[in-house]
Amino acid sequence: MPAIRTLQSLLAPVPVDRFVAESWEQLHVPNVRRDPGCYGTLFTCGDFDRCLHVARETQRDLLTMVPPQGSDARPRRVRGIDLDTRELYRLFADGWTLVINLLEKLWPPVAELGAALEGPVGASVFINAYLTPAQSQGFDVHYDPHDVFVLHVEGSKTCSIYGRFYEFPLDKSDGRHYLREQVRLGEPDKQRFLEELTLTT
Numbered sequence: 001m002p003a004i005r006t007l008q009s010l011l012a013p014v015p016v017d018r019f020v021a022e023s024w025e026q027l028h029v030p031n032v033r034r035d036p037g038c039y040g041t042l043f044t045c046g047d048f049d050r051c052l053h054v055a056r057e058t059q060r061d062l063l064t065m066v067p068p069q070g071s072d073a074r075p076r077r078v079r080g081i082d083l084d085t086r087e088l089y090r091l092f093a094d095g096w097t098l099v100i101n102l103l104e105k106l107w108p109p110v111a112e113l114g115a116a117l118e119g120p121v122g123a124s125v126f127i128n129a130y131l132t133p134a135q136s137q138g139f140d141v142h143y144d145p146h147d148v149f150v151l152h153v154e155g156s157k158t159c160s161i162y163g164r165f166y167e168f169p170l171d172k173s174d175g176r177h178y179l180r181e182q183v184r185l186g187e188p189d190k191q192r193f194l195e196e197l198t199l200t201t
Helices: 007-011 016-022 045-055 085-093 108-121
Strands: 029-032 063-066 076-078 097-100 129-131 149-152 157-161 190-194 197-200
Touching (some): 007 108, 045 129, 085 097
Antiparallel strands (some): 029 197, 063 076, 063 097, 097 129, 149 197, 157 190
16 A cells, blocks of 8 residues: 555545535535555554654643543643553553644654645644544544544544534634534434544545
């Protein structure tokens, strides 16, 4: 499998011009990959652990811990230099989702991909990595006020995709991106069991 380093390699076999004309800002586009190692040269679960150790050398708030659904706890953000890996692994074992923010600041292959995407999409690119334990849900139903590429790197999960609530969520970016209490969700338009996948929304 070729290394994922450009927008074309991310979308393959869909050509970039067709993606921009038919899908960009219009559709959820699943691109299911059948190669379990397709993202191996970009980022792996093992690299997540390595990035935690790299992050300990920085002052940035690079890590967010998100409690499992149903918990009364609130998300926590910590600077790299304040990172306690033992506490982190304990929270993960208790169902918390771990998020490395600005992954491109820590991992060169990811930085290379992010830089390569900025020209074709005409925007700044920021990359986060999410690690969610088995049987946990990291986030409730929500929308993002920006365009998103989702790369499902390892493991498996079920992803529910709902229809549009706003044509362009940027116009509604008031911080209330969670939808369950705002609208009647109904049934998802699509529900996918994810393994190795690129999803654009």
